[in-house]
Amino acid sequence: MTTMSPVADDSARLAQFEARVAADESIEPKDWMPERYRSQLIRMMSQHAHSEVVGMLPEGNWITRAPSLRRKMILLAKVQDEGGHGLYIYCGTETLGVDRQELVQQLLDGKAKYSSIFNYPTLSWADMGAIGWLVDGAAIVNQTMLAKASYGPYARAMVRICKEENFHKRQGYEIMATLARGTPAQKAMAQESLNRWWWPSLMMFGPHDKDSSNSDELMKWGIKRKSNDELRQRFVNLTIAQVKAIDLTVPDPALRYDEATGNWITGPIDWDEFWRVVKGNGPCNRERIEARRRAHEDGAWVRAAAIAHAEKQQRNNRETTERQQ
Amino acid sequence: MNTPLFEALLRLGDDRLVLGHRTSEWCGHAPILEEDIALANIALDHIGQANLLLGYAGTVEGAGRDQDALAYFRDAVEYRNALLCELPKGDFGVTIVRHFLHGVFSVLQWEALSQSTDPTIAGIAAKALKESKYHVRHCGEWVIRLGDGTDESHARAQAAVDQLWPYTGELFMQPADEASLVSAGVSADVSALEGAWRAQVSDVLRRATLTAPEGVWMQRGGREGRHTEHLGHMLAEMQIVARSHPGAQW
Ligand SMILES: [Fe+2]
Numbered sequence: 356m357t358t359m360s361p362v363a364d365d366s367a368r369l370a371q372f373e374a375r376v377a378a379d380e381s382i383e384p385k386d387w388m389p390e391r392y393r394s395q396l397i398r399m400m401s402q403h404a405h406s407e408v409v410g411m412l413p414e415g416n417w418i419t420r421a422p423s424l425r426r427k428m429i430l431l432a433k434v435q436d437e438g439g440h441g442l443y444i445y446c447g448t449e450t451l452g453v454d455r456q457e458l459v460q461q462l463l464d465g466k467a468k469y470s471s472i473f474n475y476p477t478l479s480w481a482d483m484g485a486i487g488w489l490v491d492g493a494a495i496v497n498q499t500m501l502a503k504a505s506y507g508p509y510a511r512a513m514v515r516i517c518k519e520e521n522f523h524k525r526q527g528y529e530i531m532a533t534l535a536r537g538t539p540a541q542k543a544m545a546q547e548s549l550n551r552w553w554w555p556s557l558m559m560f561g562p563h564d565k566d567s568s569n570s571d572e573l574m575k576w577g578i579k580r581k582s583n584d585e586l587r588q589r590f591v592n593l594t595i596a597q598v599k600a601i602d603l604t605v606p607d608p609a610l611r612y613d614e615a616t617g618n619w620i621t622g623p624i625d626w627d628e629f630w631r632v633v634k635g636n637g638p639c640n641r642e643r644i645e646a647r648r649r650a651h652e653d654g655a656w657v658r659a660a661a662i663a664h665a666e667k668q669q670r671n672n673r674e675t676t677e678r679q680q
Numbered sequence: 681m682n683t684p685l686f687e688a689l690l691r692l693g694d695d696r697l698v699l700g701h702r703t704s705e706w707c708g709h710a711p712i713l714e715e716d717i718a719l720a721n722i723a724l725d726h727i728g729q730a731n732l733l734l735g736y737a738g739t740v741e742g743a744g745r746d747q748d749a750l751a752y753f754r755d756a757v758e759y760r761n762a763l764l765c766e767l768p769k770g771d772f773g774v775t776i777v778r779h780f781l782h783g784v785f786s787v788l789q790w791e792a793l794s795q796s797t798d799p800t801i802a803g804i805a806a807k808a809l810k811e812s813k814y815h816v817r818h819c820g821e822w823v824i825r826l827g828d829g830t831d832e833s834h835a836r837a838q839a840a841v842d843q844l845w846p847y848t849g850e851l852f853m854q855p856a857d858e859a860s861l862v863s864a865g866v867s868a869d870v871s872a873l874e875g876a877w878r879a880q881v882s883d884v885l886r887r888a889t890l891t892a893p894e895g896v897w898m899q900r901g902g903r904e905g906r907h908t909e910h911l912g913h914m915l916a917e918m919q920i921v922a923r924s925h926p927g928a929q930w
């Protein structure tokens with residue numbers, strides 16, 4: 356009887372794994388996977404979960420000031436959905452053998468990333484429109500692709516989440532459209548907000564393909580199916596028509612339509628700003644992490660109480676069973 | 681002069697709006713993600729109830745005011761919520777204990793009002809009853825966890841009970857102008873709900889190893905528009921955008 360060396364064994368499994376990915380088979384938690392695939396997925400999925408949770412803050416900032424009861428309810432429901440997405444994706448990440456506690460700790464320690472877009476402040480009610488429309492809109496473009504990701508639990512989470520994101524985008528666009536056809540002050544509020552959110556939302560797709568360190572590997576393993584630039588272009592093409600429909604303008608004098616490709620070509624993105632925010636020097640990086648830390652610390656006694664109570668219950672149940680025996 | 685029905689609807693609606701708003705302040709900041717979601721849900725239910733109740737109040741008034749005009753363009757002295765609802769959200773213990781105390785009251789009130797001879801009120805109450813039952817179950821379980829959990833959580837939960845208790849009496853003070861509505865079966869006599877409330881609350885407090893204060897003075901005034909100083913600040917925040925753009929659509 357011959358045994359394969361571990362190296363040969365692994366390379367055979369790797370070949371088999373890559374063949375499955377190439378054949379668009381879904382990889383499930385119990386399947387063998389390369390460690391690097393696992394760690395890339397943990398990184399990506401936990402960043403995604405953190406983004407959902409940190410993303411509750413900028414919009415949460417306006418729930419108490421929403422200008423009508425209907426808007427207040429829609430916004431509250433939307434932000435609640437984002438919390439649900441976070442929870443759902445954390446659970447999906449746990450299928451890869453990490454626990455949520457550990458991931459949350461990485462966020463609180465400032466070691467984990469989340470979408471940089473949430474490091475921008477929300478300064479007017481119109482920002483609730485701009486975020487839903489542009490930020491959730493960009494997320495949909497990204498997540499529609501991720502719904503075809505090779506890792507089953509992630510792909511399935513994306514399918515479910517995308518349905519809600521469509522509602523988020525619709526309510527955001529509706530806020531903007533209502534403002535744009537409202538009073539002059541409302542229209543100005545909408546335009547000012549679009550001016551602030553336009554470029555950061557384009558940056559959400561990440562650096563140009565040539566500058567994106569993880570892209571090749573993620574594409575090879577079918578975690579990503581399209582490049583950053585392809586997705587960004589798709590988003591721009593979709594969005595420009597929507598901007599025009601509500602009679603606003605994007606803050607880009609260089610924007611032009613390319614007849615040959617049918618694409619809207621934007622002016623240059625300020626990548627210095629992008630990296631500045633990624634590296635922690637955006638307008639709200641400190642506030643966002645600080646808010647998460649405070650919630651976590653202020654909640655410590657509550658979590659401790661829940662654990663202590665559950666333990667007492669268990670002990671009581673055990674004693675009752677023992678007495679009955 | 682406001683009609684008794686309009687006033688009664690404001691009392692019902694304002695309780696839910698103010699309490700829902702206070703709860704919405706937690707969004708993004710709760711002790712665990714699951715509770716963030718649950719509190720948002722509770723806030724949403726309350727604001728949804730307020731939306732229906734104030735909408736109906738506007739119809740009853742017949743002066744062209746809708747729910748938003750009532751929510752965003754009345755000052756604190758025109759609000760009719762019980763003082764209990766407007767106190768700052770406090771820590772998680774205060775939030776949970778308040779929702780429990782008010783929730784048990786709400787369930788009893790919705791049960792009675794779901795039999796109202798006014799079909800609109802009966803309809804709203806039937807829907808709200810299901811929601812409030814869930815709030816009581818959820819918050820009641822937390823009251824027990826916090827009371828029974830650790831020394832710290834016990835102390836905090838007891839402090840919440842002590843702080844909030846003087847504001848519970850007002851819930852059961854039947855406003856004089858509602859007498860005709862009560863006898864017509866439109867409105868429910870809240871003073872008749874106190875016994876059942878006390879029994880249910882005591883049961884949970886006992887299981888939580890918490891005690892209700894005895895013989896404390898019960899604060900009152902919210903139903904007549906005499907509020908704590910907290911409400912004005914809450915409304916200033918809530919109404920700022922709407923009032924900055926009078927007549928605007930959102
Ligand atoms: Fe989301």
Ligand SMILES: [Fe+2]
Nearest residue numbers: 437491520523
């Ligand atoms: Fe969303």
